[in-house]
Amino acid sequence: MTEPAANxxxxxxxxxxxxxxxxxxxxxxLTDRARAILGAVxxxxxxxxxxxxxxxxxxxxxxxxxxxxxHNEAEAAEHIAAQIAAGKSVAIVSDAGTxxxxxxxxxxxxxxxRRGLPVIPxxxxxxxxxxxxxSGLPTNGFLFAGFLVAKTSARTxxxxxxxxxxxxxxxxxxxxxxxxxxxxxxxxxxxxxTICIAREVTKLHETWLVGRAAEVRxxxxxxxxxxxxVVVIAPADFVL
Ligand code: SAM
Numbered sequence: 001m002t003e004p005a006a007n008x009x010x011x012x013x014x015x016x017x018x019x020x021x022x023x024x025x026x027x028x029x030l031t032d033r034a035r036a037i038l039g040a041v042x043x044x045x046x047x048x049x050x051x052x053x054x055x056x057x058x059x060x061x062x063x064x065x066x067x068x069x070x071h072n073e074a075e076a077a078e079h080i081a082a083q084i085a086a087g088k089s090v091a092i093v094s095d096a097g098t099x100x101x102x103x104x105x106x107x108x109x110x111x112x113x114r115r116g117l118p119v120i121p122x123x124x125x126x127x128x129x130x131x132x133x134x135s136g137l138p139t140n141g142f143l144f145a146g147f148l149v150a151k152t153s154a155r156t157x158x159x160x161x162x163x164x165x166x167x168x169x170x171x172x173x174x175x176x177x178x179x180x181x182x183x184x185x186x187x188x189x190x191x192x193x194t195i196c197i198a199r200e201v202t203k204l205h206e207t208w209l210v211g212r213a214a215e216v217r218x219x220x221x222x223x224x225x226x227x228x229x230v231v232v233i234a235p236a237d238f239v240l
Contacts (some may be wrong), residue, residue, distance in 0.1 A: 010036035012089035021124030025203035081111035141167035
């Protein structure tokens with residue numbers, strides 16, 4: 001029988017970084033492979049030890065956790081990469097979804113790539129892919145802009161720059177600014193632009209608003225603005 005390649009095995013290989021996706025709400029979205037890798041690596045590097053500790057406890061796993069977050073990322077990346085170079089297997093997870101996608105992880109992955117160390121993804125939930133794929137807006141090409149900076153002038157400049165962009169735009173937005181952002185879209189891109197605002201995907205209060213920007217904005221303002229949001233904006237000529 002042929003041995004599975006290192007990147008398909010459920011057993012972590014020494015000297016390897018695993019980039020492991022965790023659920024964005026529904027715990028059943030944790031993959032079997034993620035569970036196996038998290039249960040067997042030497043070290044789990046995580047954004048918040050309480051959040052990941054809670055997830056691992058619910059999975060019946062007790063692991064040593066190393067903190068890896070925005071404030072210690074540069075230093076921790078070098079330290080963890082050195083451990084991998086010395087032969088340890090390490091999994092990196094963020095609080096939810098896919099590490100390095102608007103979350104810590106990029107610096108550690110880069111540090112490993114610079115050293116020529118193997119980096120293996122263990123894919124799973126990602127709010128960007130979940131929302132875009134179920135939005136009904138064009139998926140043939142898209143620009144993922146992550147979180148826009150909070151400054152109004154920068155957000156206006158973004159919308160003006162991409163008003164006539166040929167592909168779909170996908171953004172993460174905070175619950176503190178989602179109402180204002182919906183207003184800005186209507187104002188800068190027009191009331192007829194097709195958009196999707198998805199809230200709390202895979203969670204109890206999952207909500208989808210898809211259609212003309214002005215209608216989506218009005219429906220958004222009538223509902224709860226708590227939770228997590230992804231915004232998808234179709235190219236100008238698209239009609240649902
Ligand atoms: N790395 C994560 C991923 O793979 O999607 C993203 C982390 S980023 C810090 C958190 C943002 O992702 C939220 O503010 C929201 O824009 C989006 N997000 C995460 N989970 C979500 C969910 N269940 N429903 C809607 N948006 C979500």
